[in-house]
Amino acid sequence: MSVILNVENWSYTKVNQYLREKILEGETEFELHGVNGHRYLFAGIKQKIKAKILGVPGLDLGCFMSGPEIYVYGNVQDACGNTMEEGKIVVYGMAGDVIGYSMRGGKIFIKGDVGYRVGIHMKAYQDKHPVIIIGGKTGDFLGEYMAGGTIIVLGLLSQHPEKPITGKFLGTGMHGGVIYIRGELDPFFLGKNLKISPINEEDLTYLKTILTEYCADMDENLESIINDRFSKITPVSHRPYGNLYAY
């Protein structure tokens, strides 16, 4: 049985306090109704709980969290998954800027478009490998300073059919990890010191596994996506600023 809660008239602090109490009592499933700009929901939660959010959560959904699975039936605001370590956030809508800032592990799946600087400074560590999959299109500076993990942009469903699939300065300062873009990517959009290559067998196997999960969550057809061409973007060097200094 999940805990069903209408938080329409609650402050975010009260919601988080209540959730923490219930989690400590051993509750593992939650359904939040009337979410309307509530910030920091599930901040720093470590337990492997499941939650449904109906409405639009505010800033920093799931920041510093390390475990929960959150399904959002609506859009999310900026910095969702900020410095998250483990868990999963699935958004059946669009997302704002700096999604997954510095995330070290876990998954963020977005059905629609995302804003600027998504996946900035993502990093992988030991068995942790963060993944962001964007069903729509992205703003500028996707994967800026990226140090590890995977970002996949599908461009399936967008508010902006006229725009290119990603914004400019993609992967600026990137020194680790991989970005996959469905279709061709004009190098004009790329930051410095990056290379575009076609995907190989290993990439395809990985894409198949992770996109199977995405398609199951989003009710998309895997066949029609996986058979498309993908461009793979990786840094030329893991030390992009190695020669910056005169000693």
Place this chain on the structure above:
Amino acid sequence: MKPINFSSFYPDFYVERLENKCIKCKICIKECTYEVHTWDEKKKILKEDHSKCVGCHRCEAMCPTNAIIIKRHPSQFREHHLWNPYFIKNIYKQADKGGVLLSSTGCDLPLKIYFDHLVIDACQVTNPPIDPLREPMELRTYIGSKPEKLEVEKTETGYKLKKALPPLIKLEMPIIFAGMSYGAISLHIHQGLARAAKELGILYNTGEGGLHSSLYEYKDHTIVQCASGRFGVNVDYLNAGVAIEIKIGQGAKPGIGGHLPGEKVNEEISKTRMIPLGTDALSPAPHHDIYSIEDLRGLIYALKEATEYKKPVFVKVAAVNNIAAIASGIVRAGADAVVIDGIRGGTGAAPTMFRQYVGIPIELAISAVDKRLREEGIRHKTTLIASGGIRCSADVVKAIALGADVVAIGTPLLIAVGCTLCQRCYTGKCPWGIATNNPELIKRLPPEVVYEKVYNLMNAWRSEIKEMLGAMGLNSIESLRSNRDKLRAIGLTKEEMEILEVKHAGE
């Protein structure tokens, strides 16, 4: 054609070996990490390459017969007031390598040191000084936001506060250790500082390099830092200390990020920063989720929510032109403490142009901020922590009289453990075992030595602060805070005195 390196022609230092004293034991070869000393097997003599010497004095200090003297190289360029050797050599270096000049420690320019233009008051005749050896002297200070007023209600068992106090941290003296990351300095230094902080009842700061597992036991004396790179930051880390510091900037390099080169990211550092072995650790210049005071409030409250409002959140910024307005915004964003780092603030590595020329002195910044917060009626909502160029206990007293609650120190701690300010921390080759993580070099400075030296230094400063307070007729550090009347200026302009809110000596 063989490349010409003009920068190698003119060494900074001269290694003088006194042949009558040298016993050819070769300790100098072992001690020098810059390979200045070499052994010529054929001629059976020790040789030296002056151009490699950074002036750290390690060989001189370790030579068993005092046979080595490190001097400034006597070779001179023709005098030119504008084009002094510093600029000439920097240009050679950049022409050779084509890169950004790097330096370590704080700004070394002869900018005006305001501390040295301020003198401290003492009681004579009309009011008696207090002798701290015989009378109680209160150095205890609390960090955190203080309520506007206290409301007390009577209960059956006694009295209690109507509203719970925000989280406060008790310090036994108004000094904390500044953020210096594991990576920039050795783990032994962190271990020694943490232990000293515990014994002294104060705090040390992890810096932005995460918290090594051996340091979790000092949690009641730890400030954990959350910087733009978020290295080693997870919810356990945020809860591992008594406070969280959001690092926006530092005095040595305002407006730019940090960069720990991949070759320094060894196994332990990789674990602590939670990044793969050997990758560059880049801290972006801004936190990309913070582009405004409102966004800063976003991160402050994200951290408070994640730690259930149990930890005060500090915000550290560099002292820059509009620091008073910036600090006011930071307080309004909900910071329990504002840490302001002046242009003299130290660093493990900063581009030289930033270290030397960006930012303002801490004395002016702290006074301007204190004044502004008082005028706006929000001074009590935050604790002001001043850092960057505090050299002695009198500087601590002066900083507090200018409006700081607490001071943070970094460079004095490193000097206490042997640093000679050669300013080459960025090489990672520190022969004194301080700014390095080379497993052989860190053995030169065990944690126990760090603990002892730092404890001694702080013990000495504590006594001196008590003496100075007593001489002023004060018996509590809180009575000194923002008490400009206890200071007088010597040789400052009217404008400077206005900013510092001090009168001229004789007035």
